[in-house]
Amino acid sequence: MTHKNTFLYAGLSAALLMGSAFAAQATVVTSIKPLGFIASAITDGVTDTQTLLPDGASAHDYALRPSDVKRLQDATLVVWIGPEMESFMTRTVSQMPAPKQLTLTALTPVKSLLIKGSDDDGDDHHGHNHDTENRDEDHHHGEYNMHIWMSPEIARRSAVAIHDKLVELMPQNKAKLDANLQAFEANLASTDQQITKELAPLKGKGYFVFHDAYGYYEKHYGLTSLGHFTVNPVIQPGAQRLHEIRTQLVEQKAVCVFAEPQFRPAVIEAVARGTSVRMGTLDPLGTAIKPGKESYMQFLTQLANQYQSCLKGE
Incomplete structure (x- = not known):
């Protein structure tokens, strides 16, 4: 060279x-x-x-x-x-x-x-x-x-x-x-547009979420959250809060209670036990979704499907 x-x-x-x-x-x-x-x-x-x-x-x-x-x-x-x-x-x-x-x-x-x-x-x-x-x-x-x-x-x-x-x-x-x-x-x-159409029939169906993470989604699509168990998922809700939720579940104001993949506290099952309320799961972080050019759309759609599957009873 x-x-x-x-x-x-x-x-x-x-x-x-x-x-x-x-x-x-x-x-x-x-x-x-x-x-x-x-x-x-x-x-x-x-x-x-x-x-x-x-x-x-x-x-x-x-x-x-x-x-x-x-x-x-x-x-x-x-x-x-x-x-x-x-x-x-x-x-x-x-x-x-x-x-x-x-x-x-x-x-x-x-x-x-x-x-x-x-x-x-x-x-x-x-x-x-x-x-x-x-x-x-x-x-x-x-x-x-x-x-x-x-x-x-x-x-x-x-x-x-x-x-x-x-x-x-x-x-x-x-x-x-x-x-x-x-x-x-x-x-x-x-x-x-598609999600708006799919979630429209669910308006007025009450439910509780595990933690206060879904406000923007619920407001955007007109969903009817009755409240949440906790603001910070690391901290368990107090006895008074659980009593309030239990009362509303017994009075059938709620169709569903939603847990999360990262947080499946026994407290949700205990509160829902003996009522007709269904249990669902919402994933606020899209845990199983792989990042890519379509992934945010998949995330929004997955949440819509999770709401539907519990609120519709499918």
């Missing part, structure tokens, strides 16, 4: 190494899986999307590992809801450069759609166990309901924000990112 060829080879190798290093680095990291569903639709064919929380983990009680901190620091873009929801990320994200982070609840188009948390709805859902009540309130996500991925419209606005950030960070991929956003918005609109 001549000196000139050696020089060219070395230069080419360095360029390839730099290119592969950028490819390895060009990763969008989302805090939770449903945000990964939205982001992966925008990044499809452009870059990799990863989720920080492993399946089965809850943002309510997660603690970052050193490997998680490294993934956040190495990411091209970090997408999260905000410190009220993922408090375990606050310190690490606050030390990152502003262009590398996207806090969804800080965005003006998202802020305008936030709904109040149930602590403000006048429902004494904590009962009178003051120790539990104080801890529960401490863990509630501030003034607003932070389960924003349950809203199809907030998801659309989040997708636009992710798209805009990525166009800034990798302008060479603008055409593909534009096409991905357009496809996401079209798919979301048709899925939303």
Whole structure:
């Protein structure tokens, strides 16, 4: 090999190494899986999307590992809801450069759609166990309901924000990112229309959910939740709250009570025992869904099917 060829080879190798290093680095990291569903639709064919929380983990009680901190620091873009929801990320994200982070609840188009948390709805859902009540309130996500991925419209606005950030960070991929956003918005609109039609007959059928995570979805599709067992799924509801729910179940105001894959407390079965109420499961994180360009639509549809299967009695 001549000196000139050696020089060219070395230069080419360095360029390839730099290119592969950028490819390895060009990763969008989302805090939770449903945000990964939205982001992966925008990044499809452009870059990799990863989720920080492993399946089965809850943002309510997660603690970052050193490997998680490294993934956040190495990411091209970090997408999260905000410190009220993922408090375990606050310190690490606050030390990152502003262009590398996207806090969804800080965005003006998202802020305008936030709904109040149930602590403000006048429902004494904590009962009178003051120790539990104080801890529960401490863990509630501030003034607003932070389960924003349950809203199809907030998801659309989040997708636009992710798209805009990525166009800034990798302008060479603008055409593909534009096409991905357009496809996401079209798919979301048709899925939303279909679900609206399917869930319409369920309006007025009362039910209880395990924890206060579904407000945006219920409001959007006009579902009739009678309440929830707990605000923070890590903390068991108090005796007074259970008595209130049991009374309503006995009076047949509710058709269903819904548990969750991560939380199947015996307390739900005990309260429902001896009543005609059915038991269902709602998965607020889409645990079994694989991230991809259609995954957010699959997530919305799966929730619709889970509501239907219990409320219809199928």
